[in-house]
Ligand code: FES
């Protein structure tokens with residue numbers, strides 16, 4: 001039997017959804033007594049609702065589908081890119097319930113009912129987000145393939161840590177890959193946005 005369980009370990013709690021075989025959805029949880037439990041049930045498709053940038057998308061998905069695939073193919077939001085599909089490059093980074101995640105490592109059904117932000121939600125109409133403007137000003141992109149992931153990663157860091165230091169910015173950005181820019185201009189763009197936000201905090 002093929003086992004393709006993917007798990008996320010956060011704060012000592014294992015939360016995992018995976019496939020034991022085509023159509024068999026498994027969940028692994030740590031119960032209140034600290035024991036690891038596995039349950040499995042047959043499922044072909046499940047209706048889920050993703051709230052993407054404030055709009056609800058209700059779709060029917062097979063449990064094996066990744067979140068990035070469903071966002072792009074079923075919801076038509078193609079700004080989020082797919083690179084390695086193995087959690088390495090960060091091109092697929094989005095924000096789920098206030099947390100930057102690699103959407104190639106998450107199953108769509110794990111995001112049912114959750115608030116999701118993608119690069120399409122950064123600009124306010126024609127007005128770009130300050131970080132997008134800074135990317136332009138500092139030439140922080142060339143081919144642009146990695147850019148949506150870097151933007152969402154950095155926006156989340158700037159919003160959750162308004163006093164983020166230059167060193168912390170380096171640490172955050174080190175999780176994503178860019179094959180073109182050499183990183184220096186991305187770092188400059190994020191640092192300048194952080195300094196700007198500190199001077200004029202959002203009201
Ligand atoms: S496509 Fe998700 S980390 Fe590379």
Ligand code: FES
Pocket residue numbers: 140141142143144145146147177178179180181
């Ligand atoms: S700008 Fe080309 S991969 Fe980053």
